[in-house]
Amino acid sequence: xxxxxxxxxxxxxxxxxxxxxxxxxxxxxxxxxxxxxxxxxxxxxxxxxxxxxxxxxxxxxxxxxxxxxxxxxxxxxxxxxxxxxxxxxxxxxxxxxxxxxxxxxxxxxxxxxxxxxxxxxxxxxxxxxxxxxxxxxxxxxxxxxxxxxxxxxxxxxxxxxxxxxxxxxxxxxxxxxxxxxxxxxxxxxxxxxxxxxxxxxxxxxxxxxxxxxxxxxxxxxxxxxxxxxxxxxxxxxxxxxxxxxxxxxxxxxxxxxxxxxxxxxxxxxxxxxxxxxxxxxxxxxxxxxxxxxxxxxxxxxxxxxxxxxxxxxxxxxxxxxxxxxxxxxxxxxxxxxxxxxxxxxxxxxxxxxxxxxxxxxxxxxxxxxxxxxxxxxxxxxxxxxxxxxxxxxxxxxxxxxxxxxxxxxxxxxxxxxxxxxxxxxxxxxxxxxxxxxxxxxxxxxxxxxxxxxxxxxxxxxxxxxxxxxxxxxxx
Amino acid sequence: xxxxxxxxxxxxxxxxxxxxxxxxxxxxxxxxxxxxxxxxxxxxxxxxxxxxxxxxxxxxxxxxxxxxxxxxxxxxxxxxxxxxxxxxxxxxxxxxxxxxxxxxxxxxxxxxxxxxxxxxxxxxxxxxxxxxxxxxxxxxxxxxxxxxxxxxxxxxxxxxxxxxxxxxxxxxxxxxxxxxxxxxxxxxxxxxxxxxxxxxxxxxxxxxxxxxxxxxxxxxxxxxxxxxxxxxxxxxxxxxxxxxxxxxxxxxxxxxxxxxxxxxxxxxxxxxxxxxxxxxxxxxx
Ligand code: SF4
Ligand code: SF4
Numbered sequence: 001x002x003x004x005x006x007x008x009x010x011x012x013x014x015x016x017x018x019x020x021x022x023x024x025x026x027x028x029x030x031x032x033x034x035x036x037x038x039x040x041x042x043x044x045x046x047x048x049x050x051x052x053x054x055x056x057x058x059x060x061x062x063x064x065x066x067x068x069x070x071x072x073x074x075x076x077x078x079x080x081x082x083x084x085x086x087x088x089x090x091x092x093x094x095x096x097x098x099x100x101x102x103x104x105x106x107x108x109x110x111x112x113x114x115x116x117x118x119x120x121x122x123x124x125x126x127x128x129x130x131x132x133x134x135x136x137x138x139x140x141x142x143x144x145x146x147x148x149x150x151x152x153x154x155x156x157x158x159x160x161x162x163x164x165x166x167x168x169x170x171x172x173x174x175x176x177x178x179x180x181x182x183x184x185x186x187x188x189x190x191x192x193x194x195x196x197x198x199x200x201x202x203x204x205x206x207x208x209x210x211x212x213x214x215x216x217x218x219x220x221x222x223x224x225x226x227x228x229x230x231x232x233x234x235x236x237x238x239x240x241x242x243x244x245x246x247x248x249x250x251x252x253x254x255x256x257x258x259x260x261x262x263x264x265x266x267x268x269x270x271x272x273x274x275x276x277x278x279x280x281x282x283x284x285x286x287x288x289x290x291x292x293x294x295x296x297x298x299x300x301x302x303x304x305x306x307x308x309x310x311x312x313x314x315x316x317x318x319x320x321x322x323x324x325x326x327x328x329x330x331x332x333x334x335x336x337x338x339x340x341x342x343x344x345x346x347x348x349x350x351x352x353x354x355x356x357x358x359x360x361x362x363x364x365x366x367x368x369x370x371x372x373x374x375x376x377x378x379x380x381x382x383x384x385x386x387x388x389x390x391x392x393x394x395x396x397x398x399x400x401x402x403x404x405x406x407x408x409x410x411x412x413x414x415x416x417x418x419x420x421x422x423x424x425x426x427x428x429x430x431x432x433x434x435x436x437x438x439x440x441x442x443x444x445x446x447x448x449x450x451x452x453x454x455x456x457x458x459x460x461x462x463x464x465x466x467x468x469x470x471x472x473x474x475x
Numbered sequence: 476x477x478x479x480x481x482x483x484x485x486x487x488x489x490x491x492x493x494x495x496x497x498x499x500x501x502x503x504x505x506x507x508x509x510x511x512x513x514x515x516x517x518x519x520x521x522x523x524x525x526x527x528x529x530x531x532x533x534x535x536x537x538x539x540x541x542x543x544x545x546x547x548x549x550x551x552x553x554x555x556x557x558x559x560x561x562x563x564x565x566x567x568x569x570x571x572x573x574x575x576x577x578x579x580x581x582x583x584x585x586x587x588x589x590x591x592x593x594x595x596x597x598x599x600x601x602x603x604x605x606x607x608x609x610x611x612x613x614x615x616x617x618x619x620x621x622x623x624x625x626x627x628x629x630x631x632x633x634x635x636x637x638x639x640x641x642x643x644x645x646x647x648x649x650x651x652x653x654x655x656x657x658x659x660x661x662x663x664x665x666x667x668x669x670x671x672x673x674x675x676x677x678x679x680x681x682x683x684x685x686x687x688x689x690x691x692x693x694x695x696x697x698x699x700x701x702x703x704x705x706x707x708x709x710x711x712x713x714x715x716x717x718x719x720x721x722x723x724x725x726x727x728x729x730x731x732x733x734x735x736x737x738x739x740x741x742x743x744x745x746x747x748x749x750x751x752x753x754x755x756x757x758x759x760x
Contacts, residue, residue: 219505220505223503223505227503227506373601375599375600375601375603376601376603376611376613379603379611379613379614379755380614380700380701381614381615381616381699381701382614382615382616382696382699382700382701383699384699384700387613387614387755389613389755418755431576431577431580432580433576433580434753434755436755
């Protein structure tokens, strides 16, 4: 009795499914708009979790830290504030390691699970997700949306469309402003924008991001991933037989057939050809054609969708699942930590992380360059001594003025001229000054000998005492 | 594998090479739109900016943009940054500037061009001079003094050294003796005989009883190792024989610092004074 009831329900459900997704799909060559069906499920939840990160991205510039904007890339002043840390161009070598780290993480993740960055994390995916969600709130489910698209213009269509565009525009504007907020005072930026006082650069950035967001997330969507994205071009070389990709289990699914009355007979495979997996795909891909398709961003929503169908027809889940080529061939996948690629990427990432952490913890408070004047290398003074000139460039990276003492050693009786006893270094400022050393030629043992400048802070909480080597030349 | 739904149900031209078919499907719509937009942009650009070369001229564009205009804007922006400093310079004396590290830095860096235009040809780009011909500005041997006012006078009014030629008044022995004396004096090993010859020839009138020179006349200090017109024996003897800046004397040595008072503004002279002073020879008043 209960089984019959179950079957009846299934028949009902399945017909509904067939009704909703009875459309023909092929690779979108750019001529049409894809209206993916909504799904719920495991991977969809992961995706939702991933976009929460981007909310953080939008809010972060408004956070204050030590009385400063928490993250601020101050280009005119050439300072980058990251919470308590201020990075100057002199410390920018860390950026190289950061880029290495990001690249390695991307490579590593791609080696493990293919294009999942695209499917879960990429701003194109996330913003498109938001835009599609808004579209579905306003215009209804995909079938209704398609109908509305095809319908002639009417007051209702204009109202719905313009309401949708309005919200898209607001999100796009917010995206642009958010990006600009990382480069200038975030609160002041809003004031500047609303009083139309913002700098030309702000307007250009805003416009670029506004137009980009609106067009890419609103209209181009999957086309961006398929035709424009550079990462899409290179990732196939990072995937190997061990990488797990959303895969349709051909052995289990084929031959596919429409399930009649919700029952799957033994002559046919488990796929009931409901095309729900295609209908939900934001890229318009039919995953059943092959695992690794150029369009597939490996977002896993087709897995959620098919699992749902399998539940309805009382078959085990996983007709579509994350699966590596090896697993399909029946070979066991070695554990992640035993795969050479993963080990290498992880190793390089680790080195990069260590370099960045060490760099951040040891940012020197002063950036000092001492340049020996080359033309001329030396000058003879009237008392017979030899003079060498040096240009000092000291950047004080601390927020306070520093009183420093400069001393020199290396030659007997060497005298330093040109600087007073103390030099006051203004915070965040660099004023070059010239220093002259004089020594009697008989005390200089060679044509070129090393001299050492020591810069010491005086009366300050910040204790610095650094030695810098240079040379002294004589005729 | 019974896989259906071939994804390439697109018409082709019939050309196939190595499994790759040439399709006839149109490019994506967004691509077409972008293509036409680019074409529109070309036209817009042609109208806005100077673009089409004509026989003798070119189209001007509607917003009147020119490269030189952009350059002038950049110069104006730069001037705006410099203005507060320049205004301060106006009211400060050369000595005030020297006492203010920030202004000194500004003066020195903004005087690079001025120094390059008017001074570097003789004194070298860094003040290193040219041996035997033009003096070094980096040492502390200043024939006419190294204080701020001395330097200002030198730049504004110029200098012209004057050392008489001694070929007519002294004989070869005396000249040889004096040459030896001058070279020895610089090394600190002059003999009594040398000093006597120095006295006898009347050199002390200009170079002083101790041979240390006199900045009011610009006469050289003979006891240091710095040689204005060359350090070898021949060069030294030449100066004694033919003098410096002697009209109508063959082989006389020229040493003229031109006056810049009429060519440069007071402000420029002030800036150059600061620059020269801070090159290393500067002395306090
Ligand atoms: S793979 Fe799953 S979702 Fe796709 S058509 Fe077959 S049964 Fe439906
Ligand atoms: S085929 Fe599946 S995993 Fe690939 S993009 Fe479409 S829904 Fe995502």
